[in-house]
Amino acid sequence: MTRLKADQRHSVRFSLNGKSVEGEAEPRMLLSDFLRHQLGATGTHVGCEHGVCGACTIVVDGMLTRSCLTLAAQVDGCDLKTVEGLAPSADRLGVLQQAFRRNHALQCGFCTAGILMSLDHYLASNRAPTEAEIRDLLSGHICRCTGYTPIIQAALEAAAELASSKKETSDA
Amino acid sequence: MKPPAFDYLRAETVGDVLEGLAQQGGDARVLAGGQSLMAMLNMRLAKPKLLIDIMRLKELRQIERKGDAVTIGAGVRQADLLAWPDLAAALPLVALALPWVGHMQTRSRGTICGSLAHADPSAEMPLTLVALGGEVVLRSAKRRRRVPAKDFFAGMMLTARADDELIEGISLPVVREGRFVFREVARRHGDFAIVACAAMKTPTGVRLAVGGVADVPTARDWPRLEGSALDDALNAFAYELGARDDVHATARYRRDLVRMIGRDLIGEVLQ
Ligand SMILES: Cc1cc2nc3c(=O)[nH]c(=O)nc-3n(C[C@@H](O)[C@H](O)[C@H](O)COP(=O)(O)OP(=O)(O)OC[C@H]3O[C@@H](n4cnc5c(N)ncnc54)[C@H](O)[C@@H]3O)c2cc1C
Numbered sequence A: 001m002t003r004l005k006a007d008q009r010h011s012v013r014f015s016l017n018g019k020s021v022e023g024e025a026e027p028r029m030l031l032s033d034f035l036r037h038q039l040g041a042t043g044t045h046v047g048c049e050h051g052v053c054g055a056c057t058i059v060v061d062g063m064l065t066r067s068c069l070t071l072a073a074q075v076d077g078c079d080l081k082t083v084e085g086l087a088p089s090a091d092r093l094g095v096l097q098q099a100f101r102r103n104h105a106l107q108c109g110f111c112t113a114g115i116l117m118s119l120d121h122y123l124a125s126n127r128a129p130t131e132a133e134i135r136d137l138l139s140g141h142i143c144r145c146t147g148y149t150p151i152i153q154a155a156l157e158a159a160a161e162l163a164s165s166k167k168e169t170s171d172a
Numbered sequence B: 001m002k003p004p005a006f007d008y009l010r011a012e013t014v015g016d017v018l019e020g021l022a023q024q025g026g027d028a029r030v031l032a033g034g035q036s037l038m039a040m041l042n043m044r045l046a047k048p049k050l051l052i053d054i055m056r057l058k059e060l061r062q063i064e065r066k067g068d069a070v071t072i073g074a075g076v077r078q079a080d081l082l083a084w085p086d087l088a089a090a091l092p093l094v095a096l097a098l099p100w101v102g103h104m105q106t107r108s109r110g111t112i113c114g115s116l117a118h119a120d121p122s123a124e125m126p127l128t129l130v131a132l133g134g135e136v137v138l139r140s141a142k143r144r145r146r147v148p149a150k151d152f153f154a155g156m157m158l159t160a161r162a163d164d165e166l167i168e169g170i171s172l173p174v175v176r177e178g179r180f181v182f183r184e185v186a187r188r189h190g191d192f193a194i195v196a197c198a199a200m201k202t203p204t205g206v207r208l209a210v211g212g213v214a215d216v217p218t219a220r221d222w223p224r225l226e227g228s229a230l231d232d233a234l235n236a237f238a239y240e241l242g243a244r245d246d247v248h249a250t251a252r253y254r255r256d257l258v259r260m261i262g263r264d265l266i267g268e269v270l271q
Protein backbone atom coordinates (compact mmCIF):
# COMPACT_ATOMS: atom_id res chain seq x y z
CA MET A 1 0.00 0.00 0.00
CA THR A 2 1.34 3.41 -0.94
CA ARG A 3 0.00 6.53 0.74
CA LEU A 4 1.15 9.80 -0.79
CA LYS A 5 0.85 12.85 1.47
CA ALA A 6 -1.16 15.78 0.21
CA ASP A 7 1.41 18.51 0.84
CA GLN A 8 4.45 16.75 -0.61
CA ARG A 9 5.73 16.12 -4.09
CA HIS A 10 6.22 12.51 -5.03
CA SER A 11 8.16 10.93 -7.84
CA VAL A 12 6.05 9.73 -10.80
CA ARG A 13 7.52 7.61 -13.57
CA PHE A 14 5.93 6.16 -16.66
CA SER A 15 6.56 5.42 -20.28
CA LEU A 16 5.59 8.24 -22.65
CA ASN A 17 5.50 7.28 -26.32
CA GLY A 18 8.03 4.55 -25.64
CA LYS A 19 10.47 6.63 -23.59
CA SER A 20 10.64 6.46 -19.84
CA VAL A 21 10.01 9.79 -18.16
CA GLU A 22 10.00 10.99 -14.59
CA GLY A 23 8.86 14.00 -12.63
CA GLU A 24 7.45 15.10 -9.31
CA ALA A 25 3.84 15.75 -8.46
CA GLU A 26 1.60 16.43 -5.52
CA PRO A 27 -1.24 13.88 -5.32
CA ARG A 28 -3.72 16.47 -6.60
CA MET A 29 -1.80 17.19 -9.81
CA LEU A 30 -3.81 16.31 -12.91
CA LEU A 31 -2.11 14.18 -15.52
CA SER A 32 -2.89 16.83 -18.16
CA ASP A 33 -0.94 19.41 -16.13
CA PHE A 34 1.86 16.97 -15.40
CA LEU A 35 2.31 16.27 -19.11
CA ARG A 36 2.22 19.92 -20.09
CA HIS A 37 3.96 21.66 -17.21
CA GLN A 38 6.33 19.08 -15.75
CA LEU A 39 7.27 17.27 -18.94
CA GLY A 40 6.72 20.07 -21.46
CA ALA A 41 4.59 17.76 -23.62
CA THR A 42 2.17 20.47 -24.68
CA GLY A 43 0.64 18.54 -27.57
CA THR A 44 -2.11 17.40 -25.20
CA HIS A 45 -4.57 20.28 -24.85
CA VAL A 46 -6.84 21.25 -21.98
CA GLY A 47 -10.28 22.70 -22.61
CA CYS A 48 -12.83 22.08 -19.89
CA GLU A 49 -11.29 19.96 -17.10
CA HIS A 50 -14.70 18.30 -16.74
CA GLY A 51 -14.16 15.37 -19.09
CA VAL A 52 -16.59 16.84 -21.58
CA CYS A 53 -14.63 18.43 -24.42
CA GLY A 54 -12.15 15.63 -25.16
CA ALA A 55 -9.18 17.91 -25.95
CA CYS A 56 -7.02 16.18 -23.32
CA THR A 57 -7.69 12.61 -24.49
CA ILE A 58 -4.67 10.29 -24.49
CA VAL A 59 -4.12 6.53 -24.27
CA VAL A 60 -3.07 4.93 -20.96
CA ASP A 61 -2.35 1.19 -20.96
CA GLY A 62 -4.42 0.77 -24.10
CA MET A 63 -7.42 2.70 -22.71
CA LEU A 64 -8.69 6.00 -24.04
CA THR A 65 -8.28 8.35 -21.11
CA ARG A 66 -9.23 11.90 -20.27
CA SER A 67 -5.98 13.18 -18.82
CA CYS A 68 -7.92 15.97 -17.05
CA LEU A 69 -9.86 13.32 -15.08
CA THR A 70 -6.73 11.39 -14.16
CA LEU A 71 -4.12 12.11 -11.50
CA ALA A 72 -0.46 11.96 -12.41
CA ALA A 73 -0.01 9.64 -9.40
CA GLN A 74 -2.50 7.17 -10.88
CA VAL A 75 -0.39 6.41 -13.95
CA ASP A 76 2.86 5.63 -12.14
CA GLY A 77 4.36 2.65 -13.98
CA CYS A 78 1.86 2.84 -16.87
CA ASP A 79 2.33 3.06 -20.60
CA LEU A 80 1.14 6.37 -22.10
CA LYS A 81 0.65 7.48 -25.65
CA THR A 82 0.04 11.10 -26.61
CA VAL A 83 -0.22 13.01 -29.85
CA GLU A 84 3.55 13.51 -29.87
CA GLY A 85 3.85 9.78 -30.55
CA LEU A 86 1.75 9.73 -33.74
CA ALA A 87 4.14 11.00 -36.41
CA PRO A 88 6.63 8.41 -37.68
CA SER A 89 9.39 11.01 -37.55
CA ALA A 90 9.75 14.71 -36.80
CA ASP A 91 9.34 15.77 -40.43
CA ARG A 92 6.66 13.32 -41.56
CA LEU A 93 2.99 12.87 -40.75
CA GLY A 94 1.20 9.57 -40.22
CA VAL A 95 -1.66 8.37 -42.44
CA LEU A 96 -4.35 9.77 -40.14
CA GLN A 97 -2.59 13.10 -39.74
CA GLN A 98 -2.18 13.43 -43.51
CA ALA A 99 -5.86 12.68 -44.01
CA PHE A 100 -6.66 15.48 -41.54
CA ARG A 101 -4.49 17.88 -43.52
CA ARG A 102 -5.96 16.91 -46.89
CA ASN A 103 -9.53 17.27 -45.66
CA HIS A 104 -9.12 20.46 -43.62
CA ALA A 105 -10.21 18.45 -40.60
CA LEU A 106 -8.69 21.07 -38.32
CA GLN A 107 -8.81 24.83 -38.16
CA CYS A 108 -7.64 26.22 -34.84
CA GLY A 109 -6.39 22.76 -33.83
CA PHE A 110 -7.49 22.98 -30.23
CA CYS A 111 -9.54 19.79 -30.35
CA THR A 112 -7.27 17.99 -32.80
CA ALA A 113 -4.82 16.23 -30.49
CA GLY A 114 -7.62 14.54 -28.57
CA ILE A 115 -9.54 13.57 -31.69
CA LEU A 116 -6.43 12.12 -33.31
CA MET A 117 -5.77 10.00 -30.23
CA SER A 118 -9.33 8.65 -30.20
CA LEU A 119 -9.25 7.86 -33.91
CA ASP A 120 -5.76 6.38 -33.87
CA HIS A 121 -6.78 4.09 -31.00
CA TYR A 122 -10.08 3.14 -32.61
CA LEU A 123 -8.75 2.51 -36.11
CA ALA A 124 -6.03 0.22 -34.77
CA SER A 125 -8.67 -2.34 -33.80
CA ASN A 126 -11.53 -1.40 -36.15
CA ARG A 127 -10.25 -1.68 -39.69
CA ALA A 128 -13.50 -0.99 -41.52
CA PRO A 129 -15.51 1.48 -39.46
CA THR A 130 -18.85 2.80 -40.65
CA GLU A 131 -19.65 6.48 -40.67
CA ALA A 132 -22.09 5.89 -37.79
CA GLU A 133 -19.33 4.34 -35.71
CA ILE A 134 -17.01 7.27 -36.36
CA ARG A 135 -19.77 9.68 -35.40
CA ASP A 136 -20.40 7.75 -32.20
CA LEU A 137 -16.70 7.91 -31.33
CA LEU A 138 -16.61 11.64 -32.08
CA SER A 139 -19.51 12.24 -29.68
CA GLY A 140 -16.78 12.22 -27.03
CA HIS A 141 -15.16 15.33 -28.52
CA ILE A 142 -16.19 18.90 -29.10
CA CYS A 143 -14.90 20.84 -32.10
CA ARG A 144 -16.05 24.43 -32.43
CA CYS A 145 -14.49 25.08 -35.84
CA THR A 146 -14.94 22.38 -38.42
CA GLY A 147 -18.54 21.25 -38.08
CA TYR A 148 -17.19 17.68 -37.86
CA THR A 149 -17.92 16.74 -41.49
CA PRO A 150 -14.27 17.04 -42.63
CA ILE A 151 -13.14 15.10 -39.54
CA ILE A 152 -15.46 12.23 -40.42
CA GLN A 153 -14.24 12.33 -44.01
CA ALA A 154 -10.60 12.26 -42.90
CA ALA A 155 -11.25 9.36 -40.54
CA LEU A 156 -12.94 7.28 -43.23
CA GLU A 157 -10.20 8.04 -45.75
CA ALA A 158 -7.49 7.13 -43.26
CA ALA A 159 -9.30 3.90 -42.40
CA ALA A 160 -9.52 2.94 -46.08
CA GLU A 161 -5.87 3.75 -46.62
CA LEU A 162 -4.76 1.82 -43.56
CA ALA A 163 -6.81 -1.17 -44.65
CA SER A 164 -5.36 -1.19 -48.15
CA SER A 165 -1.73 -0.96 -47.04
CA LYS A 166 -1.34 -3.73 -44.52
CA LYS A 167 2.34 -3.14 -43.95
CA GLU A 168 2.30 0.62 -43.72
CA THR A 169 0.53 1.44 -40.50
CA SER A 170 1.78 4.80 -39.42
CA ASP A 171 3.81 6.14 -42.31
CA ALA A 172 2.68 7.42 -45.70
CA MET B 1 -10.19 24.34 -12.06
CA LYS B 2 -7.82 22.15 -10.09
CA PRO B 3 -8.65 19.69 -7.30
CA PRO B 4 -8.15 20.62 -3.65
CA ALA B 5 -5.34 18.84 -1.76
CA PHE B 6 -5.79 15.26 -0.56
CA ASP B 7 -3.70 12.24 0.36
CA TYR B 8 -3.65 9.50 -2.27
CA LEU B 9 -3.65 5.87 -1.28
CA ARG B 10 -2.95 3.21 -3.88
CA ALA B 11 -4.64 0.15 -2.41
CA GLU B 12 -2.98 -3.20 -2.96
CA THR B 13 -5.56 -5.29 -1.12
CA VAL B 14 -9.24 -4.91 -0.31
CA GLY B 15 -8.08 -4.75 3.31
CA ASP B 16 -6.20 -1.51 2.52
CA VAL B 17 -9.39 0.02 1.17
CA LEU B 18 -11.52 -1.02 4.14
CA GLU B 19 -8.91 0.18 6.60
CA GLY B 20 -8.63 3.55 4.89
CA LEU B 21 -12.43 3.94 4.87
CA ALA B 22 -12.68 2.87 8.53
CA GLN B 23 -10.05 5.37 9.61
CA GLN B 24 -11.08 8.36 7.54
CA GLY B 25 -14.84 7.77 7.20
CA GLY B 26 -16.67 10.52 5.36
CA ASP B 27 -13.41 12.33 4.58
CA ALA B 28 -12.29 9.46 2.35
CA ARG B 29 -13.49 8.75 -1.18
CA VAL B 30 -12.99 5.68 -3.26
CA LEU B 31 -11.42 6.56 -6.61
CA ALA B 32 -12.62 4.16 -9.31
CA GLY B 33 -12.77 5.30 -12.95
CA GLY B 34 -12.67 8.93 -11.84
CA GLN B 35 -15.14 9.95 -14.56
CA SER B 36 -17.48 11.59 -12.06
CA LEU B 37 -15.30 12.04 -8.99
CA MET B 38 -12.44 13.82 -10.74
CA ALA B 39 -14.84 16.25 -12.40
CA MET B 40 -16.36 16.96 -8.97
CA LEU B 41 -12.91 17.52 -7.50
CA ASN B 42 -11.95 19.82 -10.35
CA MET B 43 -15.12 21.81 -9.72
CA ARG B 44 -14.46 21.65 -5.96
CA LEU B 45 -17.83 20.08 -5.34
CA ALA B 46 -16.06 17.49 -3.19
CA LYS B 47 -13.19 18.06 -0.77
CA PRO B 48 -12.07 14.69 0.56
CA LYS B 49 -8.93 14.38 2.66
CA LEU B 50 -8.08 10.98 1.23
CA LEU B 51 -8.61 9.28 -2.13
CA ILE B 52 -8.37 5.50 -2.16
CA ASP B 53 -7.53 4.23 -5.64
CA ILE B 54 -9.03 0.75 -6.08
CA MET B 55 -8.17 0.20 -9.71
CA ARG B 56 -5.02 -1.85 -9.15
CA LEU B 57 -6.95 -4.57 -7.31
CA LYS B 58 -7.25 -7.59 -9.59
CA GLU B 59 -9.71 -9.33 -7.27
CA LEU B 60 -12.29 -6.59 -7.89
CA ARG B 61 -12.15 -7.03 -11.66
CA GLN B 62 -14.30 -10.15 -11.94
CA ILE B 63 -17.39 -10.63 -14.05
CA GLU B 64 -18.81 -13.98 -13.06
CA ARG B 65 -21.93 -15.91 -13.89
CA LYS B 66 -23.07 -18.12 -11.04
CA GLY B 67 -26.30 -19.92 -11.75
CA ASP B 68 -29.02 -17.35 -12.21
CA ALA B 69 -26.97 -14.31 -11.31
CA VAL B 70 -24.06 -12.34 -12.71
CA THR B 71 -21.74 -10.67 -10.25
CA ILE B 72 -19.75 -7.63 -11.32
CA GLY B 73 -16.84 -6.44 -9.19
CA ALA B 74 -16.04 -2.84 -8.29
CA GLY B 75 -13.05 -2.78 -10.65
CA VAL B 76 -15.02 -3.73 -13.76
CA ARG B 77 -14.98 -0.88 -16.20
CA GLN B 78 -18.00 -0.12 -18.37
CA ALA B 79 -15.98 -1.05 -21.46
CA ASP B 80 -15.00 -4.39 -19.88
CA LEU B 81 -18.63 -5.32 -19.36
CA LEU B 82 -19.57 -4.24 -22.89
CA ALA B 83 -16.82 -6.52 -24.20
CA TRP B 84 -17.93 -9.50 -22.06
CA PRO B 85 -18.94 -12.16 -24.61
CA ASP B 86 -21.98 -13.37 -22.59
CA LEU B 87 -23.46 -9.92 -22.05
CA ALA B 88 -26.23 -9.99 -24.66
CA ALA B 89 -27.36 -13.49 -23.64
CA ALA B 90 -27.14 -13.11 -19.85
CA LEU B 91 -27.98 -9.43 -19.37
CA PRO B 92 -29.79 -8.17 -22.46
CA LEU B 93 -31.05 -5.02 -20.73
CA VAL B 94 -27.51 -4.04 -19.72
CA ALA B 95 -26.38 -4.64 -23.29
CA LEU B 96 -29.03 -2.16 -24.46
CA ALA B 97 -28.46 0.51 -21.81
CA LEU B 98 -24.70 0.53 -21.35
CA PRO B 99 -23.79 2.09 -24.73
CA TRP B 100 -25.77 5.14 -23.55
CA VAL B 101 -23.44 5.73 -20.60
CA GLY B 102 -21.21 8.60 -21.65
CA HIS B 103 -18.83 8.06 -24.54
CA MET B 104 -16.31 5.45 -25.59
CA GLN B 105 -13.65 7.71 -24.05
CA THR B 106 -15.38 7.68 -20.65
CA ARG B 107 -16.60 4.05 -20.68
CA SER B 108 -13.01 2.96 -21.16
CA ARG B 109 -12.25 4.09 -17.58
CA GLY B 110 -15.57 4.50 -15.76
CA THR B 111 -16.80 1.55 -13.72
CA ILE B 112 -20.25 0.03 -13.31
CA CYS B 113 -20.13 0.27 -9.51
CA GLY B 114 -18.82 3.84 -9.62
CA SER B 115 -21.89 4.86 -11.54
CA LEU B 116 -24.11 3.22 -8.89
CA ALA B 117 -22.18 4.85 -6.04
CA HIS B 118 -22.47 8.23 -7.76
CA ALA B 119 -26.26 7.73 -8.07
CA ASP B 120 -27.05 10.42 -10.57
CA PRO B 121 -30.86 10.28 -11.04
CA SER B 122 -30.39 10.34 -14.83
CA ALA B 123 -27.76 7.62 -15.00
CA GLU B 124 -28.46 4.45 -16.93
CA MET B 125 -26.82 1.85 -14.69
CA PRO B 126 -28.83 2.74 -11.56
CA LEU B 127 -31.96 2.51 -13.72
CA THR B 128 -30.90 -0.90 -14.98
CA LEU B 129 -30.15 -2.18 -11.48
CA VAL B 130 -33.60 -1.10 -10.31
CA ALA B 131 -35.37 -2.47 -13.40
CA LEU B 132 -33.74 -5.88 -12.99
CA GLY B 133 -34.05 -5.96 -9.21
CA GLY B 134 -30.34 -6.49 -8.60
CA GLU B 135 -28.41 -6.24 -5.37
CA VAL B 136 -25.47 -4.18 -4.19
CA VAL B 137 -22.82 -5.88 -2.06
CA LEU B 138 -21.40 -3.49 0.54
CA ARG B 139 -18.39 -4.28 2.64
CA SER B 140 -16.75 -2.53 5.56
CA ALA B 141 -13.99 -3.66 7.90
CA LYS B 142 -16.69 -5.05 10.20
CA ARG B 143 -19.30 -6.61 7.95
CA ARG B 144 -20.62 -7.45 4.53
CA ARG B 145 -24.25 -6.83 3.57
CA ARG B 146 -26.41 -7.08 0.49
CA VAL B 147 -28.86 -4.29 -0.28
CA PRO B 148 -31.65 -4.72 -2.85
CA ALA B 149 -31.69 -2.10 -5.62
CA LYS B 150 -34.94 -0.51 -4.46
CA ASP B 151 -33.44 0.21 -1.02
CA PHE B 152 -30.04 1.31 -2.30
CA PHE B 153 -30.91 4.62 -3.93
CA ALA B 154 -31.96 7.09 -1.25
CA GLY B 155 -32.20 10.36 -3.17
CA MET B 156 -30.38 12.52 -5.66
CA MET B 157 -26.76 11.31 -5.43
CA LEU B 158 -27.55 9.63 -2.13
CA THR B 159 -27.37 5.91 -1.42
CA ALA B 160 -27.64 3.46 1.47
CA ARG B 161 -23.85 3.08 1.47
CA ALA B 162 -22.32 4.09 4.82
CA ASP B 163 -19.14 6.19 4.83
CA ASP B 164 -16.96 3.23 5.77
CA GLU B 165 -18.37 0.91 3.10
CA LEU B 166 -16.93 -0.12 -0.23
CA ILE B 167 -19.27 -1.29 -2.94
CA GLU B 168 -17.53 -4.58 -3.48
CA GLY B 169 -19.72 -5.53 -6.40
CA ILE B 170 -23.25 -6.05 -7.60
CA SER B 171 -25.36 -9.00 -8.51
CA LEU B 172 -27.82 -8.93 -11.39
CA PRO B 173 -30.37 -11.67 -12.03
CA VAL B 174 -30.24 -13.52 -15.33
CA VAL B 175 -33.74 -13.46 -16.74
CA ARG B 176 -34.12 -16.29 -19.19
CA GLU B 177 -37.21 -15.29 -21.05
CA GLY B 178 -38.96 -12.20 -22.16
CA ARG B 179 -38.18 -9.10 -24.06
CA PHE B 180 -36.28 -6.11 -22.79
CA VAL B 181 -36.40 -2.68 -24.29
CA PHE B 182 -34.62 0.54 -23.46
CA ARG B 183 -35.03 4.05 -24.77
CA GLU B 184 -33.55 7.38 -23.83
CA VAL B 185 -33.99 11.00 -24.77
CA ALA B 186 -30.92 13.18 -24.29
CA ARG B 187 -29.70 16.30 -26.05
CA ARG B 188 -26.91 14.34 -27.70
CA HIS B 189 -26.08 10.66 -27.51
CA GLY B 190 -23.72 10.32 -24.53
CA ASP B 191 -25.23 13.14 -22.52
CA PHE B 192 -27.10 12.36 -19.35
CA ALA B 193 -30.70 11.34 -20.02
CA ILE B 194 -33.55 13.81 -19.83
CA VAL B 195 -35.72 10.71 -19.53
CA ALA B 196 -34.61 7.08 -19.84
CA CYS B 197 -36.99 4.14 -19.72
CA ALA B 198 -36.59 0.39 -19.57
CA ALA B 199 -39.41 -2.11 -19.90
CA MET B 200 -39.62 -5.86 -19.48
CA LYS B 201 -42.15 -8.62 -19.21
CA THR B 202 -42.90 -10.04 -15.77
CA PRO B 203 -44.75 -13.26 -14.88
CA THR B 204 -47.90 -11.22 -14.22
CA GLY B 205 -47.59 -8.44 -16.76
CA VAL B 206 -45.08 -5.73 -17.41
CA ARG B 207 -42.56 -3.53 -15.59
CA LEU B 208 -41.57 -0.02 -16.57
CA ALA B 209 -38.55 1.65 -14.94
CA VAL B 210 -37.91 5.36 -15.39
CA GLY B 211 -34.78 7.43 -14.81
CA GLY B 212 -34.20 11.17 -15.03
CA VAL B 213 -37.55 12.23 -13.59
CA ALA B 214 -37.71 11.42 -9.86
CA ASP B 215 -34.72 11.71 -7.49
CA VAL B 216 -34.12 7.99 -7.87
CA PRO B 217 -34.79 5.56 -10.71
CA THR B 218 -38.24 4.11 -10.14
CA ALA B 219 -39.85 0.87 -11.33
CA ARG B 220 -43.55 0.08 -11.49
CA ASP B 221 -45.25 -3.27 -12.18
CA TRP B 222 -48.61 -3.60 -13.87
CA PRO B 223 -50.72 -6.49 -15.04
CA ARG B 224 -51.19 -6.66 -18.81
CA LEU B 225 -52.73 -3.30 -19.63
CA GLU B 226 -53.98 -1.94 -22.89
CA GLY B 227 -55.73 1.05 -24.40
CA SER B 228 -57.08 3.69 -22.05
CA ALA B 229 -56.29 1.64 -18.93
CA LEU B 230 -52.63 1.77 -19.94
CA ASP B 231 -52.84 5.49 -20.71
CA ASP B 232 -54.36 6.16 -17.29
CA ALA B 233 -51.76 4.07 -15.48
CA LEU B 234 -48.92 5.81 -17.31
CA ASN B 235 -50.39 9.22 -16.68
CA ALA B 236 -50.74 8.55 -12.95
CA PHE B 237 -47.18 7.17 -12.83
CA ALA B 238 -45.81 10.19 -14.71
CA TYR B 239 -47.34 12.52 -12.10
CA GLU B 240 -46.23 10.39 -9.15
CA LEU B 241 -42.61 10.73 -10.26
CA GLY B 242 -42.79 14.40 -9.29
CA ALA B 243 -40.98 15.84 -12.30
CA ARG B 244 -39.39 19.29 -11.89
CA ASP B 245 -38.42 22.00 -14.33
CA ASP B 246 -34.70 22.46 -14.89
CA VAL B 247 -32.38 23.88 -17.54
CA HIS B 248 -32.66 20.71 -19.63
CA ALA B 249 -36.43 20.29 -19.79
CA THR B 250 -39.73 21.25 -18.22
CA ALA B 251 -41.63 18.96 -15.88
CA ARG B 252 -44.42 18.79 -18.45
CA TYR B 253 -42.01 17.63 -21.17
CA ARG B 254 -40.64 14.94 -18.86
CA ARG B 255 -44.15 13.67 -18.09
CA ASP B 256 -44.93 13.63 -21.79
CA LEU B 257 -41.84 11.55 -22.44
CA VAL B 258 -42.79 9.08 -19.71
CA ARG B 259 -46.27 8.73 -21.18
CA MET B 260 -45.12 8.36 -24.78
CA ILE B 261 -42.00 6.27 -24.35
CA GLY B 262 -43.73 4.16 -21.70
CA ARG B 263 -46.58 3.40 -24.07
CA ASP B 264 -44.25 2.49 -26.93
CA LEU B 265 -42.01 0.27 -24.84
CA ILE B 266 -44.85 -1.56 -23.13
CA GLY B 267 -46.39 -2.16 -26.55
CA GLU B 268 -43.10 -3.59 -27.74
CA VAL B 269 -42.57 -5.99 -24.85
CA LEU B 270 -46.14 -7.26 -24.85
CA GLN B 271 -46.54 -7.75 -28.58
C1 LIG C 1 -18.36 13.51 -20.61
C2 LIG C 1 -19.03 12.56 -19.65
C3 LIG C 1 -20.29 12.06 -19.95
C4 LIG C 1 -20.92 11.19 -19.09
N1 LIG C 1 -22.16 10.73 -19.43
C5 LIG C 1 -22.77 9.84 -18.63
C6 LIG C 1 -24.05 9.31 -18.97
O1 LIG C 1 -24.62 9.61 -20.02
N2 LIG C 1 -24.62 8.43 -18.11
C7 LIG C 1 -24.03 8.05 -16.95
O2 LIG C 1 -24.58 7.26 -16.21
N3 LIG C 1 -22.82 8.53 -16.60
C8 LIG C 1 -22.18 9.41 -17.40
N4 LIG C 1 -20.96 9.90 -17.03
C9 LIG C 1 -20.38 9.46 -15.74
C10 LIG C 1 -19.76 8.08 -15.88
O3 LIG C 1 -18.86 8.13 -16.94
C11 LIG C 1 -18.95 7.62 -14.66
O4 LIG C 1 -18.19 6.51 -15.06
C12 LIG C 1 -19.72 7.15 -13.47
O5 LIG C 1 -20.71 8.09 -13.11
C13 LIG C 1 -18.81 6.97 -12.26
O6 LIG C 1 -18.00 5.85 -12.39
P1 LIG C 1 -16.45 5.94 -12.09
O7 LIG C 1 -15.93 4.54 -12.05
O8 LIG C 1 -15.83 6.85 -13.05
O9 LIG C 1 -16.45 6.47 -10.58
P2 LIG C 1 -15.63 7.63 -9.89
O10 LIG C 1 -15.77 8.89 -10.64
O11 LIG C 1 -14.27 7.14 -9.56
O12 LIG C 1 -16.47 7.72 -8.53
C14 LIG C 1 -17.77 8.29 -8.49
C15 LIG C 1 -18.28 8.27 -7.05
O13 LIG C 1 -18.52 6.93 -6.63
C16 LIG C 1 -17.68 6.59 -5.51
N5 LIG C 1 -17.27 5.20 -5.76
C17 LIG C 1 -16.76 4.69 -6.93
N6 LIG C 1 -16.58 3.37 -6.82
C18 LIG C 1 -16.96 3.04 -5.55
C19 LIG C 1 -17.01 1.80 -4.84
N7 LIG C 1 -16.63 0.65 -5.41
N8 LIG C 1 -17.43 1.82 -3.56
C20 LIG C 1 -17.82 2.98 -2.97
N9 LIG C 1 -17.81 4.16 -3.60
C21 LIG C 1 -17.39 4.20 -4.88
C22 LIG C 1 -16.58 7.60 -5.52
O14 LIG C 1 -16.03 7.77 -4.24
C23 LIG C 1 -17.29 8.82 -6.04
O15 LIG C 1 -18.00 9.44 -5.01
C24 LIG C 1 -20.28 10.79 -17.88
C25 LIG C 1 -19.02 11.27 -17.57
C26 LIG C 1 -18.38 12.15 -18.43
C27 LIG C 1 -17.01 12.65 -18.09
Ligand code: FES
Residues within 6 Å of the ligand: A045, A046, A047, A048, A049, A050, A051, A052, A053, A054, A055, A056, A057, A066, A067, A068, A069
Ligand atom coordinates in the same frame (compact mmCIF):
# COMPACT_ATOMS: atom_id res chain seq x y z
S1 FES D 1 -10.00 19.09 -20.85
FE1 FES D 1 -10.28 17.00 -20.47
S2 FES D 1 -12.14 16.62 -21.46
FE2 FES D 1 -11.98 18.77 -21.64
Ligand code: FES
Residues within 6 Å of the ligand: A105, A106, A107, A108, A109, A110, A111, A112, A142, A143, A144, A145, A146
Ligand atom coordinates in the same frame (compact mmCIF):
# COMPACT_ATOMS: atom_id res chain seq x y z
S1 FES E 1 -10.38 22.76 -34.98
FE1 FES E 1 -10.89 24.38 -33.64
S2 FES E 1 -12.00 23.32 -32.12
FE2 FES E 1 -11.73 21.79 -33.57
